[in-house]
Amino acid sequence: MLVTLEGLDGSGKTTVWEALHDTYPDATFTREPTESWYGEAVDRAIADDDADPLAELFLFIADHADHLSRVVRPALADGDLVISDRYSDSRYAYQGATLAGEVKRPMEYIRGVHQPFTHPPDVTIYLDVDPRTAMQRSGATNKFEQSKYLTEVRQNYEQLMEWQPERFVRVDATQSPEGVLDDVEDVLERLLDAE
Numbered sequence: 001m002l003v004t005l006e007g008l009d010g011s012g013k014t015t016v017w018e019a020l021h022d023t024y025p026d027a028t029f030t031r032e033p034t035e036s037w038y039g040e041a042v043d044r045a046i047a048d049d050d051a052d053p054l055a056e057l058f059l060f061i062a063d064h065a066d067h068l069s070r071v072v073r074p075a076l077a078d079g080d081l082v083i084s085d086r087y088s089d090s091r092y093a094y095q096g097a098t099l100a101g102e103v104k105r106p107m108e109y110i111r112g113v114h115q116p117f118t119h120p121p122d123v124t125i126y127l128d129v130d131p132r133t134a135m136q137r138s139g140a141t142n143k144f145e146q147s148k149y150l151t152e153v154r155q156n157y158e159q160l161m162e163w164q165p166e167r168f169v170r171v172d173a174t175q176s177p178e179g180v181l182d183d184v185e186d187v188l189e190r191l192l193d194a195e
């Protein structure tokens, strides 16, 4: 089963993802951007305020393709529970916002590029925080961590949840870290019991 954690910068994905290592020691834990050379190229784009938005999208997609073939597909083939800190929805939401005005219907466009080759998540846990809290927590350290931009990203996540309500579980991420982790663990326990 492929479970992904999504949300704005600072929503607490990595905090939850790290805590889940103790709860599910046999799971495969992974993340996007990855630590491969494709991921390093992505990190360079993130650090470049003048990166071309379309070129940046395709760097993220190259990293995703490598992530799928090197980590995600083999782990799923072994029957592992795979838990990814960010995945394809980050592209739909974030690059959906950077490409607004550059291409028509950017989220549909980006989903269309992924559709022929990606492995969609079975479940996506969306850690919901407002952009203000996100910014306070993340410290606005990169070009994506800006209030107006994160407001658009949040709207895009809302759109994704409207399109596929069966795949998403929303968790209130303004709670304490312990409260968020409890909610996420409840979701995972129910899912794994139902398998």
Ligand SMILES: Nc1ncnc2c1ncn2[C@@H]1O[C@H](COP(=O)(O)OP(=O)(O)OP(=O)(O)O)[C@@H](O)[C@H]1O
Binding pocket: 007, 008, 009, 010, 011, 012, 013, 014, 015, 016, 137, 138, 173, 174, 175, 176, 177, 178, 180
């Ligand atoms: N529920 C919470 N309440 C208050 N602070 C939190 C909570 N969860 C995480 N934090 C703090 O917020 C900061 C960002 O958390 P974290 O790195 O887990 O977020 P993230 O969603 O992975 O961010 P990014 O997408 O930018 O990597 C950290 O300092 C973390 O300790």
Ligand SMILES: Cc1cn([C@H]2C[C@H](O)[C@@H](COP(=O)(O)O)O2)c(=O)[nH]c1=O
Binding pocket: 009, 032, 033, 046, 060, 086, 087, 088, 090, 091, 092, 094, 095, 142, 144, 145
């Ligand atoms: C996977 C992915 C990420 N981003 C953005 C979101 C963050 O601002 C940075 C790095 O992610 P991290 O979780 O803080 O390490 O990249 C993006 O715009 N598109 C994506 O597909």
